[in-house]
Amino acid sequence: FLYFIEVREGGMYSAQSASADEPSRNCKIGLSTALGNKRRQSAAVTLRAKVKEGVLRDRRNSEKVRTELSNAGIDLTSVINVMSTNRLQGIRMLTGILMNCASQPTLSSQLCEAITDTSICSHLCDSLCIDDLHASDALVCLFELSRNQTASSVILPLASSSLISFIKSGGQNQLPSLNVLAGMVKHVSAPLVSALVQDYYLQSILLTLAMRQTDCQLPAISIIRQMSTIAEYCSNHGLVEMALPVLNNLLFEGPDCVLTEVCWALVHIAGSGSEAISKLVQFSERSIIRKLADLLASSNVKTIVPVIRIFGNIATGTVDDVNQIIALDILPMFCYLLSHVKSQTRKEVCWATSNIVAGTKEHVQHCLDCNILPPLILSCQVQETIEVRKEAGWALCNISKNGTSSQLDYVVGHGAVPPLIDLLRCGDNQLVSSILQCLNYLVTLAKGSSLKPTGAYRHLAFLPSVISHCGGVDAIEQLLQTNTNNNTNSDNGVYFHAVSLLSTLNTTEYNDGLQNNIPSSGIW
Numbered sequence: 001f002l003y004f005i006e007v008r009e010g011g012m013y014s015a016q017s018a019s020a021d022e023p024s025r026n027c028k029i030g031l032s033t034a035l036g037n038k039r040r041q042s043a044a045v046t047l048r049a050k051v052k053e054g055v056l057r058d059r060r061n062s063e064k065v066r067t068e069l070s071n072a073g074i075d076l077t078s079v080i081n082v083m084s085t086n087r088l089q090g091i092r093m094l095t096g097i098l099m100n101c102a103s104q105p106t107l108s109s110q111l112c113e114a115i116t117d118t119s120i121c122s123h124l125c126d127s128l129c130i131d132d133l134h135a136s137d138a139l140v141c142l143f144e145l146s147r148n149q150t151a152s153s154v155i156l157p158l159a160s161s162s163l164i165s166f167i168k169s170g171g172q173n174q175l176p177s178l179n180v181l182a183g184m185v186k187h188v189s190a191p192l193v194s195a196l197v198q199d200y201y202l203q204s205i206l207l208t209l210a211m212r213q214t215d216c217q218l219p220a221i222s223i224i225r226q227m228s229t230i231a232e233y234c235s236n237h238g239l240v241e242m243a244l245p246v247l248n249n250l251l252f253e254g255p256d257c258v259l260t261e262v263c264w265a266l267v268h269i270a271g272s273g274s275e276a277i278s279k280l281v282q283f284s285e286r287s288i289i290r291k292l293a294d295l296l297a298s299s300n301v302k303t304i305v306p307v308i309r310i311f312g313n314i315a316t317g318t319v320d321d322v323n324q325i326i327a328l329d330i331l332p333m334f335c336y337l338l339s340h341v342k343s344q345t346r347k348e349v350c351w352a353t354s355n356i357v358a359g360t361k362e363h364v365q366h367c368l369d370c371n372i373l374p375p376l377i378l379s380c381q382v383q384e385t386i387e388v389r390k391e392a393g394w395a396l397c398n399i400s401k402n403g404t405s406s407q408l409d410y411v412v413g414h415g416a417v418p419p420l421i422d423l424l425r426c427g428d429n430q431l432v433s434s435i436l437q438c439l440n441y442l443v444t445l446a447k448g449s450s451l452k453p454t455g456a457y458r459h460l461a462f463l464p465s466v467i468s469h470c471g472g473v474d475a476i477e478q479l480l481q482t483n484t485n486n487n488t489n490s491d492n493g494v495y496f497h498a499v500s501l502l503s504t505l506n507t508t509e510y511n512d513g514l515q516n517n518i519p520s521s522g523i524w
Contacts, residue, residue: 074101074111076118083123091127091137094120098144112148121155128162132173135166139176146183156184156192164196168205175215182219185226193226203227203239207246213255221250221261228268240269240276244283251291256300263295263306270313277317281324289314293328296337304337305348312352315359322359331356331370338375343385350379350391358398364407367399373414380419390431393423397431400438405445405460412442412466413459421472424479429494432479436497439467443504464505476502 074097083090094115101108115121124145127138142159145151159180166177185193196202209220224243243265250262266288269276281289292310295303311330315322337349353372357364367373378384380392396416400408420435446460467473479498 076114076120080118080120080123083120087123087127087130088134088137091124091134091141095137095141095144098141102144109148112145112151115145116151116154121151121158125155125158125162128159128166132171135162135173136176139166139173139180142180143176143183146180146187149187152184152187153189153192156181156188160192160196164199164202168201175219178209178216178219178223182222182226185223193229196223196227203242207242210246210258211249217254218258218261221258221265225261225265225268228265228272240272240279243269244279244288248284248288248291251288259295259300260302260306263292263303263310266292267306267309267313270310274317274321277314277321281314281317281321286324289325289328293325293330293333296330296333304340304345308334308337308345308348308352312348312355315352315355319360322356322363326356326363326366331367331372335370335372335375338372338379343388346379346384347388347391350376350388350395354391354395354398357395357402359402361402361404361407364399364403368407368410373411373416377414377416377419380416380423382419382422386426389419389423390426390428393420393426393431393435396420397434397438400442408442408445409458409460412463417442417463417466417472418470421467421470421475424472424475433494433497436476436494436501439472440497440501440504443467443501447504467505473502473505 079090079094079097082093098108098111101111124138124141127134129135142155145155163177163181166173167181185196203224206220206224209216210224211217224246227239228243247262247265247269250258254262266280270280292307296307296311311325314325334349334353338346340346340349353367353376357367376392376395379388380396381389384392396411396419399411399416403411417439420439423435424432426432442460443464446463476498479494480502
């Protein structure tokens with residue numbers, strides 16, 4: 001039967017049948033003009049009400065802040081009045097107020113945010129261009145404001161050109177300008193930082209200052225670290241080539257206070273893509289990564305996490321890059337750090353290990369040879385924090401995906417399966433999906449053993465029964481019950497992989513042959 005859509009007067013849409021005897025069918029009816037206008041008016045009223053409510057809420061908050069500042073004896077109106085008549089005196093007055101509030105974080109934060117709602121910020125930025133005296137006092141005030149995220153976001157776009165000018169020209173305002181800029185770039189968004197990165201001359205000045213044993217060294221390297229967080233600019237604007245020689249020298253000769261900032265700058269450079277990773281690994285006959293391996297074994301607790309992060313980022317590079325860091329014997333240190341007292345350190349080690357074993361079978365074998373598997377399995381068990389368990393789970397999944405049959409039999413025999421089954425309840429759909437895929441692959445491999453629990457399949461042969469005894473079937477069925485409608489997990493395939501694993505496990509002829517043959521000893 002032929003149907004067609006007819007546009008009627010007033011914007012009405014309906015279906016007309018070609019046959020008068022054809023029974024009517026439910027068709028989608030459009031809105032009339034009047035009803036559409038009514039809905040738009042209602043939406044506009046609702047929007048105006050929300051805007052008004054937001055304005056009133058901001059006004060109430062602003063009045064509350066003003067009341068609290070007034071109770072503390074702070075009157076920004078008087079500061080503005082003084083600034084309009086005597087700029088220098090007003091700046092000094094505001095600096096005194098900020099310094100007095102510095103010991104009270106809540107009051108200081110409220111004061112900084114209240115200042116951004118006034119004309120004080122523009123007065124301070126304008127003062128940078130008057131003369132050295134005004135600029136010097138304004139920089140002291142801006143340094144106090146640079147500790148606040150809201151104030152930094154408002155002030156940096158207004159003051160960046162003047163600050164950069166002072167840094168480039170040197171003189172008495174160079175160090176204060178460095179400190180202000182270093183404080184502000186920690187809080188502002190990536191586009192503001194990337195605008196600084198594009199200034200090649202500023203990069204060279206900062207790197208030159210970072211090499212000097214002066215007060216300029218720490219703020220200069222702090223700004224370089226923030227610049228290096230913009231990965232695409234690291235690669236496209238020459239920051240890697242310019243920074244590596246300086247960072248290399250600072251690693252070997254810089255003071256301890258700079259060492260942590262240097263390591264974090266290298267973290268971001270190592271996360272800028274395979275090209276930057278190769279330059280970092282091969283720089284000066286691998287001098288940087290050799291020094292980083294020494295830092296990993298040192299007692300400097302502030303550099304442990306960034307150094308692990310660097311090696312983890314390098315492990316995402318080429319096979320040769322991964323071989324270079326494995327050759328530095330970092331895996332035994334990883335094995336030791338898996339028992340570190342801080343959970344953040346253990347989490348980073350598990351993450352870096354998961355990147356290494358995501359490579360080739362040779363990389364997996366290197367990890368198994370250094371005996372990292374037992375502490376990795378312990379890190380996956382329930383007594384650990386969930387963050388550490390999840391990263392350890394990813395490492396075990398990557399081993400299962402990339403290992404040989406003998407490697408996988410070794411992993412299963414050391415008890416990797418029960419912790420993975422426990423992680424099916426972690427709530428991370430991406431990880432759960434990966435675990436289900438790994439278990440499905442292992443069970444399929446176990447069925448290929450032809451019921452001969454010997455050789456490379458000595459432990460794999462009993463895997464389906466082990467999964468059942470560990471409550472794996474119940475956990476999988478619970479996943480299916482939770483996701484019956486297949487709505488929440490349609491993107492990550494939890495439902496599909498759970499059904500597939502159950503289908504692989506439910507081979508009666510196979511399971512009956514092994515049900516009573518599970519070894520009485522061994523780690524399961």
